Amino acid sequence: MTPKPNILVYSADQAEAYAECIRGYGFSSVKAASTLEEAKKYLPGTEVILGWKFPTQCLNEPIASSVRWFQSMGAGVDDLVSDTNIPENIILTRIVDQFGGYISEYVFTYLLYIVKDVPRMSKAQLENRWDPFISETLAGKTMGVAGLGSIGAEIVRKARAFDMNVHGLSFSGKQAQLVDRHFTSDKWKEFVKELDYLVLTLPLTEATHHVINRDVLLAMKPEAAIINVGRGALIDEGDLLAVMRSGHLQGAVLDVFETEPLPKDHPLWRMPNVYVTSHLSGPSTRDGVSRFFAENLKRFLNEQPLQGLVDRNRGY
Structure with a gap:
């Protein structure tokens, strides 16, 4: 494992803002993507993804062979658990204790x-x-x-x-x-x-x-x-x-x-x-998600159990 993993942040409208937050925690190798084309451009060599509504069809392609962990920006992951595009070897985590x-x-x-x-x-x-x-x-x-x-x-x-x-x-x-x-x-x-x-x-x-x-x-x-x-x-x-x-x-x-x-x-x-109401009761805030992800990154680097680890068999 490299000392600082290559990270890809994906969000249709806030990718760069999230990426800047992650860099603020001392992780310099952070790319931001907001489209399918940008995601494909930055996937080669990426080990960790922080994403929301990520184009998961990419994860079955050779360009994503280095991806080891996908951190969702939300708490609900039923869509990711049922997504056959995500290889079993990719660790899935969700945001917990924030909402x-x-x-x-x-x-x-x-x-x-x-x-x-x-x-x-x-x-x-x-x-x-x-x-x-x-x-x-x-x-x-x-x-x-x-x-x-x-x-x-x-x-x-x-x-x-x-x-x-x-x-x-x-x-x-x-x-x-x-x-x-x-x-x-x-x-x-x-x-x-x-x-x-x-x-x-x-x-x-x-x-x-x-x-x-x-x-x-x-x-x-x-x-x-x-x-x-x-x-x-x-x-x-x-x-x-x-x-x-x-x-x-x-x-x-x-x-x-x-x-x-x-x-x-x-x-x-x-x-x-x-x-x-419009699915607004538990918002994923940029600061909160970034802080959670940065703490999980430290766990990832130290080979410690990740917070919010998803059990695919359980469904969450």
Whole structure:
């Protein structure tokens, strides 16, 4: 291994800015590419790629034979795991422990918006109408967090500050001690039946695709709400639409969708109790990603285990 690996940064609109950040950490052999042609130009001799929406078809070509490690700029890697263009010998890593703060604030922005009935307050102001009322409180409500990784754990921590009861569901059970009650992945209906709010932070795998379907949604309390900050395809959107049109569920906060951008004619845009945002709850910031990557580069050079290592069999 060379003392300083040859690095290629790929981003359609921020490649050079990211590259400059990486150079600031003392890594001088850094190239920036924002197009397929530039990627092909710089791939020969490249050992490490930091990328977002990288043209992975290049990785099966002889020009990419030196690539040993691909660091994604995001947390979700279901697209990379299923991509047959990426040779098995290339190590995959994802960003971890960077999104909990942002995403938990997003979740509680909407929970407070709903529980305090901010729309009613806003409407009264627009109508110059004095409208005192007693709103509900999050205290004593039960939140269920599906996925207890770093993001889920931070949501649980914030929920404790609001004196909420917290239930959790996870596949490994490693973080079961964080929650008041823990459920395994074969107990979805039992998990959701007592919840006031269900928050999804799970990765997308074969086991979690459309895990939230009609049966699970109908097992929830009619006045419950669902928040998805994980991956869009965790929810069967057709089932969600049908269930909510029937009057079941108080609301849905959706930051991720099966098709992104969400098509302009999609009925979710127009449903009054659905809150649609543009996959913005957990932004990958340039400084944060660069700092994470630089620390991982040091681990790579010292032949230490990398942070965010992806298990292809597990799917994340």
